[in-house]
Amino acid sequence: MSQSRTAKPSRPTIPRSTGTQENRDGSFRGKIKPRDQTLLSRLAGEVAIRTFAPEQIERWQREIHEQTLRLSRSINQPNFSRVGRDDLVRMLHMYDDRFFAGKILPVAQAEGLSFSLSSRMTRVAGKLVTNYPQGNHAAPRQFELVLSSTLLFQTFEETGRPVEVTGRLCHDRLEAMQRVAEHEFVHLIEMLIWNDGNCSETRFQSIAQRYFGHTDYRHDLITQRERALIKFDIRIGDEVRFRHDRRMLIGRVNRITRRATILVEDPKGERFSDGQRYLRFYVPLEKLSKA
Numbered sequence: 001m002s003q004s005r006t007a008k009p010s011r012p013t014i015p016r017s018t019g020t021q022e023n024r025d026g027s028f029r030g031k032i033k034p035r036d037q038t039l040l041s042r043l044a045g046e047v048a049i050r051t052f053a054p055e056q057i058e059r060w061q062r063e064i065h066e067q068t069l070r071l072s073r074s075i076n077q078p079n080f081s082r083v084g085r086d087d088l089v090r091m092l093h094m095y096d097d098r099f100f101a102g103k104i105l106p107v108a109q110a111e112g113l114s115f116s117l118s119s120r121m122t123r124v125a126g127k128l129v130t131n132y133p134q135g136n137h138a139a140p141r142q143f144e145l146v147l148s149s150t151l152l153f154q155t156f157e158e159t160g161r162p163v164e165v166t167g168r169l170c171h172d173r174l175e176a177m178q179r180v181a182e183h184e185f186v187h188l189i190e191m192l193i194w195n196d197g198n199c200s201e202t203r204f205q206s207i208a209q210r211y212f213g214h215t216d217y218r219h220d221l222i223t224q225r226e227r228a229l230i231k232f233d234i235r236i237g238d239e240v241r242f243r244h245d246r247r248m249l250i251g252r253v254n255r256i257t258r259r260a261t262i263l264v265e266d267p268k269g270e271r272f273s274d275g276q277r278y279l280r281f282y283v284p285l286e287k288l289s290k291a
């Protein structure tokens with residue numbers, strides 16, 4: 001789950017004022033002007049503080065899960081084997097309607113918004129691309145929200161084993177798709193409102209936590225773990241050996257992200273909960289072999 005922006009040199013522009021009104025239910029009336037600063041700062045104020053009770057978040061997330069199963073022509077079971085672009089579009093609208101009173105997507109659409117599923121994207125589960133077609137960072141942008149169908153289909157290949165996405169335990173592929181879509185929705189919100197953003201920073205994490213109950217922002221929790229398991233047959237807890245400064249070390253896999261975190265017993269290391277002292281090494285998966 002990443003985001004990228006295709007930058008072009010910027011020229012100054014003069015911000016325009018707005019004629020858009022808010023309806024009583026909070027949705028916007030009239031034609032939305034692209035990149036309307038008044039409108040965007042109103043959204044900023046809301047997104048920055050709004051909180052939901054955990055039960056409310058879970059209720060809506062479950063509802064979206066159920067509605068997707070009911071309405072989709074492709075997704076016929078929680079561990080679906082087909083998914084269409086229309087499923088992604090419908091899902092994001094359901095999120096917008098429930099969590100944001102339908103205010104985010106129309107404002108993004110006023111600038112330019114497209115959704116797609118990619119089978120060629122194999123490194124990240126989702127991404128949000130921001131284009132500046134006028135070559136100007138202050139002008140209307142084009143947002144593209146993409147989910148990787150390949151990575152979705154890679155999760156829950158073995159049934160029954162839950163996986164963690166965005167710090168939340170998912171029990172099926174549809175839940176995993178929801179978590180990835182939620183993550184990318186937050187990227188869209190940050191780009192739309194603040195024209196920058198990063199899921200490793202506080203603002204992103206605060207929004208993802210308050211709206212969707214995410215506790216982790218990392219991109220490749222499942223994919224790297226799966227890769228470690230499938231390609232290198234390495235899992236958390238395994239004893240492994242690796243070369244470090246011409247020495248061969250033996251340790252235990254403690255965590256797998258981009259690299260594996262290996263704990264090696266050493267009197268100079270930090271003390272862990274088991275009472276032993278360990279040094280921590282970050283080792284690329286391909287450099288490990290089972291001890």
Ligand SMILES: [Zn+2]
Pocket residue numbers: 001002003183187199217219
């Ligand atoms: Zn991200």
